[in-house]
Amino acid sequence: MKTLLLKAVNASWTLDFRPTLNHPWLRKSIWLGLFLAGNLSSISAATYYVDAVNGNDSSSQGTSAKPYKTLTKVMTVLASGDTVLLNSGTYATFVVGRTNEPNVGNRAINLFTNWVTFKAAPGQSPHINQLDIGSLNYIGSSGNLVKLDIGRDNPQGNANHYLRFESLTIDDGVSIEGSRYIQVTNCTVKRLGALNGSVDNIENKPGIDSQYGAHLAFESNEVTHASTGIAVAGSDTIIRNNNIHHNSHDGIHVLGGPDWLIEGNCIHDLDDGADDWAQSLSPGDPGYDARRDRSSSSYDETADPAWDASANQSWNRHVDGIQIYDLNGDGSDAVTNLTIRRNLFYHLECMGMMLQCKTDSIPDSDLVPPRRFTNWVIEDNVFGPCGSQAIILGVDIHGGFVLRHNTVLHAPNDSWTSLFRAMPAPSSTSYIIQMWADTTLPEFMGILKEYRVYNNIFGDAGFGYSYTTFTNMYGYVGGNLFYGSGNALGKGDRWYTTQPYETIPGNIQAWLDAGHLPGQLLAGSAAVDAGSMAYVNEAPDDFRGLPRDAKPDIGACEYAAPGSYLAWVITNGLSGSAALRMSDPDGDGWVNLLEFALGSPPANPATAPYVPAATGTNYSGVSSLAFRHRLNQTANLTWSYEVSTNLTTWQTTTLTNSVLNADADGNGRVEIVQVLLPITNSQPKQFLRFGVKEP
Numbered sequence: 001m002k003t004l005l006l007k008a009v010n011a012s013w014t015l016d017f018r019p020t021l022n023h024p025w026l027r028k029s030i031w032l033g034l035f036l037a038g039n040l041s042s043i044s045a046a047t048y049y050v051d052a053v054n055g056n057d058s059s060s061q062g063t064s065a066k067p068y069k070t071l072t073k074v075m076t077v078l079a080s081g082d083t084v085l086l087n088s089g090t091y092a093t094f095v096v097g098r099t100n101e102p103n104v105g106n107r108a109i110n111l112f113t114n115w116v117t118f119k120a121a122p123g124q125s126p127h128i129n130q131l132d133i134g135s136l137n138y139i140g141s142s143g144n145l146v147k148l149d150i151g152r153d154n155p156q157g158n159a160n161h162y163l164r165f166e167s168l169t170i171d172d173g174v175s176i177e178g179s180r181y182i183q184v185t186n187c188t189v190k191r192l193g194a195l196n197g198s199v200d201n202i203e204n205k206p207g208i209d210s211q212y213g214a215h216l217a218f219e220s221n222e223v224t225h226a227s228t229g230i231a232v233a234g235s236d237t238i239i240r241n242n243n244i245h246h247n248s249h250d251g252i253h254v255l256g257g258p259d260w261l262i263e264g265n266c267i268h269d270l271d272d273g274a275d276d277w278a279q280s281l282s283p284g285d286p287g288y289d290a291r292r293d294r295s296s297s298s299y300d301e302t303a304d305p306a307w308d309a310s311a312n313q314s315w316n317r318h319v320d321g322i323q324i325y326d327l328n329g330d331g332s333d334a335v336t337n338l339t340i341r342r343n344l345f346y347h348l349e350c351m352g353m354m355l356q357c358k359t360d361s362i363p364d365s366d367l368v369p370p371r372r373f374t375n376w377v378i379e380d381n382v383f384g385p386c387g388s389q390a391i392i393l394g395v396d397i398h399g400g401f402v403l404r405h406n407t408v409l410h411a412p413n414d415s416w417t418s419l420f421r422a423m424p425a426p427s428s429t430s431y432i433i434q435m436w437a438d439t440t441l442p443e444f445m446g447i448l449k450e451y452r453v454y455n456n457i458f459g460d461a462g463f464g465y466s467y468t469t470f471t472n473m474y475g476y477v478g479g480n481l482f483y484g485s486g487n488a489l490g491k492g493d494r495w496y497t498t499q500p501y502e503t504i505p506g507n508i509q510a511w512l513d514a515g516h517l518p519g520q521l522l523a524g525s526a527a528v529d530a531g532s533m534a535y536v537n538e539a540p541d542d543f544r545g546l547p548r549d550a551k552p553d554i555g556a557c558e559y560a561a562p563g564s565y566l567a568w569v570i571t572n573g574l575s576g577s578a579a580l581r582m583s584d585p586d587g588d589g590w591v592n593l594l595e596f597a598l599g600s601p602p603a604n605p606a607t608a609p610y611v612p613a614a615t616g617t618n619y620s621g622v623s624s625l626a627f628r629h630r631l632n633q634t635a636n637l638t639w640s641y642e643v644s645t646n647l648t649t650w651q652t653t654t655l656t657n658s659v660l661n662a663d664a665d666g667n668g669r670v671e672i673v674q675v676l677l678p679i680t681n682s683q684p685k686q687f688l689r690f691g692v693k694e695p
């Protein structure tokens with residue numbers, strides 16, 4: 001419940017109505033300050049032009065009229081804060097930040113202290129063959145290269161580079177080694193050549209690959225026609241809002257290090273063309289056939305319809321949306337402080353997420369203090385159809401594991417075409433989460449001890465054996481909803497045989513293209529307002545980044561009931577922090593919840609037509625304070641009025657409003673109402689305020 005009580009009005013008629021914490025005059029002052037700061041920074045930053053077709057490195061100055069030809073040349077003149085604009089053309093592989101260049105010597109080089117940006121000139125579409133950034137000094141390097149401590153035990157990078165790449169097409173991938181401060185934003189990233197048929201093609205053609213760097217951000221890129229989309233081992237990594245699709249290996253590899261945010265990515269249509277379904281089944285699983293299990297002594301390739309004896313399929317891989325494992329395979333590259341949220345997964349050969357690390361979680365004895373997989377949050381993700389489990393949780397996580405508000409979509413009629421072949425409808429395992437860790441064994445004591453698994457929508461049968469591993473003994477479990485036909489599960493969870501969200505009738509891609517929100521709850525769904533209230537303040541936003549109401553729904557998407565604040569937020573195009581009830585994105589001093597109540601525009605600071613007004617009046621012979629304000633008739637809110645004589649203590653009144661104008665805006669949604677507060681000689685000065693409350 002949110003109650004907002006604001007706006008005292010003074011009945012002594014010396015009206016001092018203050019609608020604002022943010023007076024217009026103050027706003028102007030702040031604005032002026034920002035303007036001056038912007039001018040100062042622009043004095044020191046230079047802009048250079050390069051043109052791969054018409055530029056000239058020897059006779060030009062890097063101006064718009066006389067651009068340089070190569071990125072290597074422009075690097076020699078750049079200073080921190082500069083910008084390089086690229087005209088159309090194809091640029092050679094850009095090698096930058098090397099430590100073993102002859103003119104640098106064997107040391108890490110810090111390039112800049114502030115961001116240097118390479119981006120497309122307006123209206124231009126430059127291509128770069130490859131970005132090859134940073135040191136070559138990673139674990140295993142030898143010879144003339146300096147072996148710097150950027151390695152597995154604490155990946156922090158070895159040089160500050162401060163390079164940002166925007167709006168470019170990178171034809172053959174991005175490789176980063178040991179760099180600190182790299183951003184790739186709004187780029188199209190691909191790889192050249194074949195993507196399967198060999199281990200090299202599958203393993204060594206990621207779109208973006210970064211090893212042992214720090215402070216990296218990859219945002220709003222399209223990563224396609226690669227093997228793995230984005231693969232990183234490092235420290236402080238943001239992978240956000242990327243569209244990763246039509247590749248031959250996993251969407252994202254998380255390979256070790258602390259501090260991760262993987263948010264808002266769409267990961268879909270990934271397949272290597274070779275079916276490894278048999279490898280995803282274990283003895284005892286429904287449909288398991290040892291003759292098709294390549295790890296079984298009974299394996300018989302002639303019984304495996306996917307096996308092509310004429311081809312060497314040793315390169316075949318599981319292809320998953322997100323794969324997490326430690327690069328060294330011994331627990332030393334522990335992934336800590338990891339948040340995976342608001343991602344959409346569908347059309348994957350195997351799993352949505354494959355979380356596969358050393359299962360005994362006992363790190364190398366030489367690591368002091370020991371590193372363990374710690375503090376993971378997986379929330380507000382939507383898992384569409386894939387070839388195998390939505391999530392395989394084959395990892396032991398100490399010190400916090402949260403799995404909440406995820407939605408698994410039921411889409412039995414889906415099918416799709418990968419880069420290589422037509423893919424069948426999703427298997428029933430597409431709707432389950434499988435867990436390997438066994439908390440009952442003595443050596444696993446403490447594993448997943450501090451977990452919370454709540455308010456998820458899971459799907460269909462085959463779930464129980466893994467789900468039973470979660471008990472409230474080691475953490476919190478509750479408020480999950482299972483779409484299917486099983487039995488009661490206890491723990492506050494339940495089966496639900498009516499689909500809680502909008503039905504996907506056929507292919508999910510066509511359905512998404514038609515503008516549907518995946519996991520959109522239906523009116524009256526058992527998921528609406530039914531989530532556990534435990535830890536309610538820790539998950540305030542949904543799959544879209546929009547604010548949940550006071551009664552969280554189960555799953556990733558909060559239901560926007562007609563007349564709700566959330567429906568109003570969506571209608572007005574607010575998102576992120578601007579959508580919060582107490583935010584004021586237009587800076588008019590009216591927080592969103594008040595604009596919702598008054599029917600004023602949240603993205604328009606014009607307040608004059610909307611400000612409540614107080615005047616004195618003589619009403620039926622009684623001197624009164626007349627308080628008038630707009631009222632959004634379609635808002636599902638409760639209004640109240642309170643009075644005070646001292647602005648300190650307030651009392652709820654029985655005052656009700658009456659309608660002065662039934663249609664203030666001509667759209668039938670907002671009326672103007674008036675409240676009358678009688679003024680007597682014994683009470684010559686009173687104050688009146690209103691409050692609004694969501695249901």
Ligand SMILES: [Ca+2]
Nearest residue numbers: 272274276317
């Ligand atoms: Ca495969």
Ligand SMILES: [Ca+2]
Nearest residue numbers: 529551552553
């Ligand atoms: Ca709700």
Ligand SMILES: [Ca+2]
Nearest residue numbers: 584586588590
């Ligand atoms: Ca506002």
Ligand SMILES: [Ca+2]
Nearest residue numbers: 601602604605
């Ligand atoms: Ca406004």
